[in-house]
Structures are given as C-alpha cells and as structure tokens.
Amino acid sequence: MSKVNKSPSYPFASGGWGSLKSVTTILAQEKVALKDSTILLKQNKPDGFMCVSCSWAKPADPHTFEFCESGAKATAWDTTAKRMTPEFFELNTVTSLLNWHDHDLEEAGRLTAPMKYDAATDRYTEVSWEEAFREIGRELGALDPESVVFYASGRASLETSYMYQLFARMYGCNNLPDSSNMCHESTSVGLKEAIGVGVGTITLEDFEKTDLMFFFGQNVGTNSPRMLHQLQDARKRGVPIITFNPLREPGLVSFANPQSPVQMLTPAETQISTQYHQVKTGGDTAAILGMCKAVIEADDRAKAQGLPRVIDVAFVDEHTTGFDEFAACARATDWSEIERVSGLTRAALLDAAGEYMRANAVMAHYGMGLTQHRLGVQNVRMLTNLLLLRGNIGKPGAGPSPVRGHSNVQGQRTVGITEKPELAPLDQLAKQFSFEPPRKKGLNTVEAFEAMVKGNVKAVVNLGGNLVRSVPDRLQTEPAWARLRLTVNVATKLNRSHLVHGEVSYVLPCLSRIEIHRTPLGDQAVSMEDSTGCMHGSRGAAEPASEKARPEPFIVAGIAKATLGERSSVDWDAWRDDYSLVRGEIATTYPDIFHDFNERMWQPGGFHRPLPARHREWKTKSGKAEFLTPHSLGEDPDMPEKVPEALRLMTLRSDSQFNTTIYKIEDRFRGVKDTRMVILMNKADIEKRRLHEGQKVTLQTIADDGIDRRLEGLKIKAYEIPEGCIGGYYPECNVLLPLWHYAKESKVPGAKSIPVRIVQ
Structure with missing residues (x-):
C-alpha cells in the first residue's frame, strides 16, 4: 500500500486533538454549561436522541461517545444558552437585521415566542399561538391550494413529516418539495431506474464483510465523521479504500480517533484512502467508464x-439487462478521451480497476459531488453499472451507499413527503382518512422557485431550513420570495428566509428533537430513518429553550386544524398530544415497512425497511437491474469548452458548517480563517491568468440568458485542485448558480460544476 500524501493546507489527520479543541471551543462559544454538555453522552444512543446533524447510522452497540465533532457542534448550537426574545426584536428592525451576517443571525440564540411581521414598525412582534394559527388558517383558506408550497427540511421527524404531507394533501396540493430535491434526488431517480429502489442497499453489518470501498464526491471527515469508525475498522482488516474527489480532504486521507488513547497520545493514525484520485470536477462519468472499460x-x-471470467457472467445474464450495449460503448470509447475528461491517467484508472477486480464484495459510497451535476443521474447510474459488472448488489458487504446529509431527509420521503403523486400511497390515504387526495404532480424545489419568479406561487409554509439562502440564483429568487403573500417559518433560530419576508409573515419557534417534548399525556418520543434505511426512536434529553416554544407536531397540527376545519377527519389535537397515534397511522399506511412501529422503534440498531434489491428482486420496468449506456462523457453540457478562460466552480461546505448553518467563520481543514469569501485555485491557473494568491477578484457566470450573475470580493487561495477547476463556499456562491442549471431528470441544482470566468 502506497502512502497517500496529505494536503499542505492541513498536514494532520482528521479527528484527533484538532477535533477535540473544536468541540471544546463551540461548547464555550454557545455557553453550554458542564451539566448540559453531558447531554452529548445520550446522543445516538438506543435510548437517547438521534443527532440533528448528519444521517449516518446509529449502531446497536454504540461507543461511549457516539458523536463526532460535527454532531457535537450541532448539539451545542441547539442547546445554546443564548436567546432571541421579543425584546430583541423591539430593538432591531428587520431592515437592520438584513445587514447581519448569516452566522451572526443564528449565533444570537434560540427563538422564544411566536412572532408576526408588522409592516408599520418593520419589526417582528409577539403573538399568541392561537392568533397565529387562526390567521395562518384564514390566509391559506383564501388562496388556491396549487399556489401554496409546503417545504420540509430534513430535520423533521417521521411523525411530523407524515402529519405535514397529510395536511398538504387534505388542503389540496402535492407541492411538497424538500431538501432531498437539492441533493440526493439524483439518487432517488437513478437508483430507482437501475435497481428498483431509490435508496442505498447497505447496512452497518456490511462493513464487516466488504473487501473494498469506493468513495465518490463525499467528504466523510466533514459531512459524516462518525462513519470514520467503520472505515478505520475496515482499514485495520486490510480493506482498500479508493477515493475519487477533486479536493484532497483530510478525512479521506487519515484519521486519528479522539476516543483512542493510543492515537491521541502518540503519532499513531489510520490511513483511510489507499488510492486517492483527484478527478476533475464533472469528470466522474469518464472515470467510472474508464474502470468499467x-x-x-x-x-x-x-x-x-x-x-476464469472477470465479469460475473451468471449474475449479469440472470439479473440484468442492457449489458451488451453498455459494454460496446465502453470498448469503443478511446482512453485519450477518458483521460482528457476525467483528468486522470489510464494507469491510475487501471490501478483502481485492478483492486476492484481482485475484490469479491465492494461498496460504493458517494455524496453530492456525484449528484449535484447536470448529468447527476447519469453519474449515479454509471456507478451502479460498475457494481453490476461483478455482481456487487444483493450480496453481503456490497452495494451502493448514498450518504445523506440531513438526519431524516430519507425518512421524510419514506412517509410521503414528495411532489410525485405516484410515489405516495394516495389510494390508501384516501381510504384511511376519507378524502380525495390531489393527483396532479406537485412542485419540487426548483419548480417552486421557477413558479415563484413568475408570480404563480403565493405562499410558502417552511418547515425548517433556510430556503432563501440554500436555493440557486439568489438575485432572482430573493425578490420573488419577498413578493409572496404569506410566509410561515417553523424554526429554532432566526435566518435569512425570515427576514426576506412575505407580505404576511410568521416565525414560529419549535423545539429541537434534543429537547423534551412534553404534552398533557406525558413526554413524547419521535423517530427517524438513517442513511442505511434503519428506523430509530429518539427521546429528547434537554429542557426546552422556552416555555412558549412548541414541538413541530404541535405546530403542524395547529395550522392544519385552523386551515381545514370540518374538512378533515383527523383528530389533530389527539395527534398533537400522543405521537404513538401518528405512528399507528403510519403503520396502517405503510404496513410492509412500519408494522408494529411503536414496539419496534426502540430496537437497538433500528429496524430496517424492506429493500428488494438486497435480495436481488428488481422492482424496475424490466424486472431486472438495468445497465445504462451514457449519453456523453462531458459531464456538463452547459460548460463552454471553447471559452478559453472558463473555469468549473464547485461549491463547498467548511468543517464549521452544516448546510446553511455556519458555526464559525473558518475552515481549518483548508487553512481558511476569518472569511468565507475565498476561491480555491490551482497554482497553474493562477499563474496562467497572471493573478497572485491573496488577490481579490470577481467571478461571473458564463451563460447566455441575459442575466449578469457575479460575486465580488473573493480572495484567491492556491490549493490542490485540478487545473480548470475552482472551489468556493456554499451558500455564498449560490448567486452564481442559475436556477435552470440542474440535473435534467431530477432537477437537482448543478452546484458542483458551474461555468464561470474571473473578471477584473
């Protein structure tokens, strides 16, 4: 095994003392008392709460400290002692708050009371819950249901999500976009077409049986650090890990376990990747085709x-279709073209393919580096092709592993949060609740904002998240959001979406799942689904941030009752007070997945949803797993190859960030401090353009739609990134991403390959 070199920007292992220091810092920053910090000991435990950060699996036999640096930061952020009271809003107008940095808005603390925007004073003012529900219900009742969007962020529980989708459909629309539309919808579409299920097929137990792992476009050290435990164990068994990623990320190079005295007190660390290939941004299809070839x-x-054959011929013949056409494409594609588009040498790809051919059971982990492209669905299908060649789906230790971000974004889809009526059990819901659900396709996130820009969307109910910041084309979408008649925001902290408000706007403070959900019938628990398709119970441990903040089920039930009135057969008050009733209805709607839900939700390690592909049952159109022949190697059809100054911009998150939440203005893994207005560039690209490190420049999107998208004040930082590619932080760089620049089958924004130029 050759040693994979570390990044000069952070020449240390991920984890270790750097992680410990970062956790200690944020606990102090958020004024989390010592007694409150012990809540971390209940994080991701069978009888504790699921982390509010990433969705990585919760093991049946957890470590003493079953949390990572990112999870500890998320917990500190939610359990902060800082409060944003009604008095705060008396002192600060909305216009003045718009000048605050996004970090500072959330850093000010937890929201404590329901608020309504008052145009006369340009302030949010406190209202009662009863008044908020009554007026929101009246506003929604006056609107065409098809003009209303019900957005859900991935942090809402299964119970809340089920209630939310039922409310929206009883109201009269399927406009149920969620954060999956922004990231893994390419997975939901691609895997569904290829193997009949839109989620990954591996479990934690598969890590003990695998012979090889691939990583594509997923930064485990920042986005799902608890996964490093499984990777470390696999490496100790000698399992190779091959990484394809444009940037050299410390978490994918080496790891020092903060829970290991040996690794904390000695120079010991675990090398994670045995091969590290810095593929060009957008070169994934070419790289995977090279290995397939x-x-x-x-x-x-x-x-x-x-x-003896290299391909698993028996598997391919019995279980797949489309192989001959795909194989002919692979044979016919010239190596020089594969090298040009991928940015990798033939020798490097043969090394990776050699490891693949020697392994019996192979996992393929991937993230948004694969999905957030114009051909993101093709990327997912190509990775599935590679697995199918040697029968690496439907056997122990093998399969596709899309690593989700939000902690229940996959679960929301499982219980009906979808704009696609064919994916929801509408006939069952109609029978169960005595109403006729709408059958018209709803709006996904991109479509919702396209309609908003045209003036066709009049209201948004926003169940968590920070939509104004997370969506593309901010200069087009923010003004459209401000023209809405109604914006309703269910949130723990203030963010930009609350300040770029509609004509009528409410901010409703909810409890975090970390907090105890008290109702007249006693303390309630919630549940969620992890990245591996396992369902878990979650019991809050912290005292609520405010006596006026309410659990999400309370808020959804209150709005639904006020809006629907006698039209609804649901006893929303009973559901609000007893979450087990909601779980009982979920089990009735989805008996194959959730039978005996209330009894099984506390099973250590969770209970797994049925996945036919794990048993080589293919719920596809052909009844078999399907190979896809790629349309082209060039990942991005919008990339102007003939424009000599063109660069491919990929948006990034820092180590002190979870989605749009920024814990601290730094990125220690990339050596960035005190600013996020940075672009990472290859030294050759800097020299070619006669620029210098530290120089401030402006990026401009290369597009012919008549809109001038540009971002000024970006400081150049030399970095280990392929030539022709640059990196910049999300969500700051969203202003450069056109709303129409998305994966054509899934409409996931193409945030990992934006064509730009540097202008002086």
Whole structure:
C-alpha cells in the first residue's frame, strides 16, 4: 500500500486533538454549561436522541461517545444558552437585521415566542399561538391550494413529516418539495431506474464483510465523521479504500480517533484512502467508464484465453439487462478521451480497476459531488453499472451507499413527503382518512422557485431550513420570495428566509428533537430513518429553550386544524398530544415497512425497511437491474469548452458548517480563517491568468440568458485542485448558480460544476 500524501493546507489527520479543541471551543462559544454538555453522552444512543446533524447510522452497540465533532457542534448550537426574545426584536428592525451576517443571525440564540411581521414598525412582534394559527388558517383558506408550497427540511421527524404531507394533501396540493430535491434526488431517480429502489442497499453489518470501498464526491471527515469508525475498522482488516474527489480532504486521507488513547497520545493514525484520485470536477462519468472499460477488456481477454471470467457472467445474464450495449460503448470509447475528461491517467484508472477486480464484495459510497451535476443521474447510474459488472448488489458487504446529509431527509420521503403523486400511497390515504387526495404532480424545489419568479406561487409554509439562502440564483429568487403573500417559518433560530419576508409573515419557534417534548399525556418520543434505511426512536434529553416554544407536531397540527376545519377527519389535537397515534397511522399506511412501529422503534440498531434489491428482486420496468449506456462523457453540457478562460466552480461546505448553518467563520481543514469569501485555485491557473494568491477578484457566470450573475470580493487561495477547476463556499456562491442549471431528470441544482470566468 502506497502512502497517500496529505494536503499542505492541513498536514494532520482528521479527528484527533484538532477535533477535540473544536468541540471544546463551540461548547464555550454557545455557553453550554458542564451539566448540559453531558447531554452529548445520550446522543445516538438506543435510548437517547438521534443527532440533528448528519444521517449516518446509529449502531446497536454504540461507543461511549457516539458523536463526532460535527454532531457535537450541532448539539451545542441547539442547546445554546443564548436567546432571541421579543425584546430583541423591539430593538432591531428587520431592515437592520438584513445587514447581519448569516452566522451572526443564528449565533444570537434560540427563538422564544411566536412572532408576526408588522409592516408599520418593520419589526417582528409577539403573538399568541392561537392568533397565529387562526390567521395562518384564514390566509391559506383564501388562496388556491396549487399556489401554496409546503417545504420540509430534513430535520423533521417521521411523525411530523407524515402529519405535514397529510395536511398538504387534505388542503389540496402535492407541492411538497424538500431538501432531498437539492441533493440526493439524483439518487432517488437513478437508483430507482437501475435497481428498483431509490435508496442505498447497505447496512452497518456490511462493513464487516466488504473487501473494498469506493468513495465518490463525499467528504466523510466533514459531512459524516462518525462513519470514520467503520472505515478505520475496515482499514485495520486490510480493506482498500479508493477515493475519487477533486479536493484532497483530510478525512479521506487519515484519521486519528479522539476516543483512542493510543492515537491521541502518540503519532499513531489510520490511513483511510489507499488510492486517492483527484478527478476533475464533472469528470466522474469518464472515470467510472474508464474502470468499467478496464474490467470489460480484462474479461474479453480472459474469455479469449479460456481463463476464469472477470465479469460475473451468471449474475449479469440472470439479473440484468442492457449489458451488451453498455459494454460496446465502453470498448469503443478511446482512453485519450477518458483521460482528457476525467483528468486522470489510464494507469491510475487501471490501478483502481485492478483492486476492484481482485475484490469479491465492494461498496460504493458517494455524496453530492456525484449528484449535484447536470448529468447527476447519469453519474449515479454509471456507478451502479460498475457494481453490476461483478455482481456487487444483493450480496453481503456490497452495494451502493448514498450518504445523506440531513438526519431524516430519507425518512421524510419514506412517509410521503414528495411532489410525485405516484410515489405516495394516495389510494390508501384516501381510504384511511376519507378524502380525495390531489393527483396532479406537485412542485419540487426548483419548480417552486421557477413558479415563484413568475408570480404563480403565493405562499410558502417552511418547515425548517433556510430556503432563501440554500436555493440557486439568489438575485432572482430573493425578490420573488419577498413578493409572496404569506410566509410561515417553523424554526429554532432566526435566518435569512425570515427576514426576506412575505407580505404576511410568521416565525414560529419549535423545539429541537434534543429537547423534551412534553404534552398533557406525558413526554413524547419521535423517530427517524438513517442513511442505511434503519428506523430509530429518539427521546429528547434537554429542557426546552422556552416555555412558549412548541414541538413541530404541535405546530403542524395547529395550522392544519385552523386551515381545514370540518374538512378533515383527523383528530389533530389527539395527534398533537400522543405521537404513538401518528405512528399507528403510519403503520396502517405503510404496513410492509412500519408494522408494529411503536414496539419496534426502540430496537437497538433500528429496524430496517424492506429493500428488494438486497435480495436481488428488481422492482424496475424490466424486472431486472438495468445497465445504462451514457449519453456523453462531458459531464456538463452547459460548460463552454471553447471559452478559453472558463473555469468549473464547485461549491463547498467548511468543517464549521452544516448546510446553511455556519458555526464559525473558518475552515481549518483548508487553512481558511476569518472569511468565507475565498476561491480555491490551482497554482497553474493562477499563474496562467497572471493573478497572485491573496488577490481579490470577481467571478461571473458564463451563460447566455441575459442575466449578469457575479460575486465580488473573493480572495484567491492556491490549493490542490485540478487545473480548470475552482472551489468556493456554499451558500455564498449560490448567486452564481442559475436556477435552470440542474440535473435534467431530477432537477437537482448543478452546484458542483458551474461555468464561470474571473473578471477584473
């Protein structure tokens, strides 16, 4: 095994003392008392609460400290002692708050009371819950249901999500976009087409049986650090890990376990990646096709020589369709073209393919580096092709592993948060609740903002999240958001979406799942689904931030009751007070997944949803797993290859960030301090343009739609990134991402490959 070099920007292992220091710092920053910091000991435990950060699996036999640096930061952020009271809003107008940095808005603390915007004073003022529900219900009742959008962020529980989708459909629309539309919708579409399920097929137990792992475009050290425990264990068994990522990320290079005295007190660390290939941004299809080509040509030689076959021919013949066409494409594609588009040498791809051909059971982990592209669905299908070649789906230790971000974004889809009526059990809901659900396709996130810009969306109910900051094309979408008649925001902290408000606007403070949900019938628990398709119970441990803040089920029930009135057969008050009733209805709607839900939700390690592909049952159109022949190697059809100054911008998150939430203005892994207005550039690109490190420049989107998208004041930082590619932080760089620049089948914004130029 060759040593994978570290990044000069952070020449240390991820984890270790750097992680410990970062956790200690944020606990002090948020004024989390010592007694409150012990709440971390209940994080991701069978009888504790699920982390509000990433969605990585909760093991049946957890570590003493079953939380990572990112999870500790998220918990400190929610359990902060800082409060944003009604008195705060008396002192600060909305116009003045618009000048605050996003970090400072959330850093000011937890919201404590329901608020309504008062145009006369330009302030949010306190209202009662009864008044808020009554007026929101009246506003919604006056609107065409198809002009209203019900957005859900991934942090809402299964119970809340089920109530929310039922409310929206009883109201009269399928406009149920969620954060999955922004990231893994390419997975939901691509895997569904290829293997019949729109989620990954692996479990934690598969890590003990795998022979090889791939990583594509997923930064485990920042986005799902608890996964490093499984990777470290696999590496100790000698399992190779091959990474394809444009940037050299410390978490994918080496790891020092903060829970290991040996690794904390000695220079010991675990090398994670055994091969690290810095693929060009947008070069994933080419890189994967190169490995497939190597496998197919090796199989051709074996067949000609009468040697054992390299491809799992029995599996391909019995379980797949489309192989011959795909194989012909791979054979016909020239290596020079694969090298040009991927940015990798033939030798490097043959090395990776060689490891693949020697392994019996292979996992493929991936993230938004694969999905947030114009051809993001094709990327997912190509990775599935690679697995299918050697039967690496439907056997222990093998399968696709999309690593989700939000802690219940996958679960929301499982219980009906979807704009696609064919994915929701509408007939069952109609029978169960005595109403006729709408059958018209709803709006996903991009479509909702397209309609908003045109003036066709009049209201948004925003269940968590920070939509104004997270969506593309901010200069087009923010003014459209401000023209809405109604914006309703359910949130723990203030963010930009609350300040760029509609004509009528409410901010409703909710409890975090970390907090105890007290109702007249006793303390309630919630549940969620992790990245591996396991369902878990979650019981809050912290005291509520405010006596006036309410659990999300309380808020959804209150709005639904006020809006629907006698039209609804649901006893919303009973559901609000007893979450087990909601779980009982979920089990009735989805008996194959959630039977005996209330009893099974506390099973250590969770209970797994049925996944036919794990048993080689393919719920596809053909009844088999389907190979896809790629449309092209060039990942981005919008990339102007003939514009000599063009660069590919990929948006990034820092180590002190979760989605749009920014814990601290720094990125220690990339050596960035005191600013996020940075672009990471290859030294050759800096020299070619006669620029210098530290220089401030403006980025401009290359597009011919007549809109001038540009971002000024970006400081150049030399970094280990392929030539022709640059990196910049999300959500700051969203202003450069056109709303129409999305994956054509899934409409996931193409945030990982934006064509830009530097202008002086």
